[in-house]
Amino acid sequence: MALLLGSSVLLCSHSCSLRPRGWRSSKDVAKILRGGTSLRISRNHELGSRSPAEVSGSRRAPAVRQVIARNVSTVSSDVDVSNHSSEDLESLISRLGISREALVVKPDRVQHGIGLIAKRDLRKGEELLNVPKKNWITIETVRNSPIGKAVEGQRPWGSQLLGSTLAFREYVQNEFERIRSEVLAPNMAIFDPSVFTFEAFSWAFGILRSRTFAPLTGEDLALVPLADFVNHGTIENDGKPSWELRRGSGLFGSQDALILKAPRDFKAGQEVVMDYGAEKGNGQLALEYGFVELPEMDAAAFLQSRSRDNFSLTLEIPEGDRFTDDKLDVAEINGFGASVSFDIAPGQGPPEDMLTYLRLMVLDGPDAFLLEALFRASVWGHISLPVSRENEEAVCTAMLDGCRAAVDGYSTTIDEDVRMLGAGIDDPRLQMAVVARLGEKRVLRELQGWFEAHLARLDQLEYYAERRLRDLGLIDDKGYMTPWVFKE
DSSP: OOBBTTOOOOOGGGGGOOOOSOOOHHHHHHHHHHTOOOEEEEOOOOOOOOOOOOTOOOOOBOOSSEEEEEGGGGSOOOOOOOGGGHHHHHHHHHHHHOOOOOSEEEEETTEEEEEEEEEEBTTTTTTEEEGGGSHHHHHHHTTTTTTTTTTTTOOOOOOOOOOOOOHHHHHHHHHHHIIIIIIIGGGGTOOOTTTOOOHHHHHHHHHHHHOOOOOGGGGGGGGGTTTTGOEEEEOOSSSSOOOEEEEETTSOOOOOOOEEEEEOBBOTTEEEOOOOOTOOOOHHHHHHEEEEEEOOOOOOHHHHOTTTOOOEEEEEETTTOHHHHHHHHHHHHTTOOOOEEEEEESSSOOOOHHHHHHHHHHOOOOGEEESSGTTTTTTHHHSSSSOHHHHHHHHHHHHHHHHHHHHHHHSSHHHHHHHHHHOOOOOHHHHHHHHHHHHHHHHHHHHHHHHHHHHHTTSSSSOOOHHHHHHHSSSTTTSOOGGGGOOO
């Protein structure tokens, strides 16, 4: 039986997950992860901090290509996956109506819990699983179940990324209180209070969060048995996902199915893994799945390893700005809001949309004419390039102040974090926290360097006024006034 509506899920036995006992409090984790994963910058350079969240019921991830995925669920657990025998797993396959002989992989115990093992040699791109929709646990499944009427009208949980341990736990707590008052209390004949507890809700929420596959999120939210056994591993591939949604051909034809394909070659008896997202940083992996990737290397080498570094930066149009309403209109017309988050990865610099949004945020003085209704449809294109030296300098100043304050807010330096990891950290949660915050600080330092370099080259940039004159043919390619301008 599953309850997916209203941010909750009570799962069938196939989940085989780990549920940690005795969570570290949000306050303790916040201390470990001081500085967080989000930088909040407005015109007055307000700063906020976010941290990777504790996630219960997260999937284990094996060591692949000298990468260790440390899972917070290993600290302690009320559920021991070793209790799940091979007979239990075979029974699951039978209940799903899937032929064991036809499967090229089988669920079995692995080093870190339950995983999928290759029954024979597999080639890259080969189909591993085909799980039809009839076996999924979906919102429709819940609506058609005995508890369907009790949860009618509840909104489905989506895939939003909650940015801090405190915010995550607070969100789950608030959702549970809402569900308890709106669903559980009025239907106590269906929902036993001794079973439907906050601990169970938190575990189920973590299960749901860590076991969904895009595009099976939001209104299409679904849990897919067998497919959720596949563990994470770093895979060198073309960046394409290892799963796809295959649509059915009609009422009397095949039905929708989730297809898992081999992301690379695997030998018989080898665990089959896939990358949960090459673009996801360690902070996001920690939040969504409860682990981080930790390369097994010395401190000096680890300092150069940055594949999972990430920083989530939040920009806001301040309410006190005299042009707030106009700026909000421009932002909304172009698909943004009063607050926008950007994921910053190493070696890429700030995204173009982020620079454009920054220019909009600090737009003021003589440049504010671009906010007039006359320019409303075209202003985003104008500010996608430098507007004026004053505007571009304000952008750099805001970002540099914010980056410096965020870096100074951490309780340790980059070198101290590297030394801690090099010496070894026994507490898996602390280790995860140090890996995540180290990645954040390295991205922040790089971002700070980018804006310092950008500030130094402001005199070399072309601004709106020059571009406009060039469009009108009033200056040439070298920046000189064209000769015809001086003719009477």
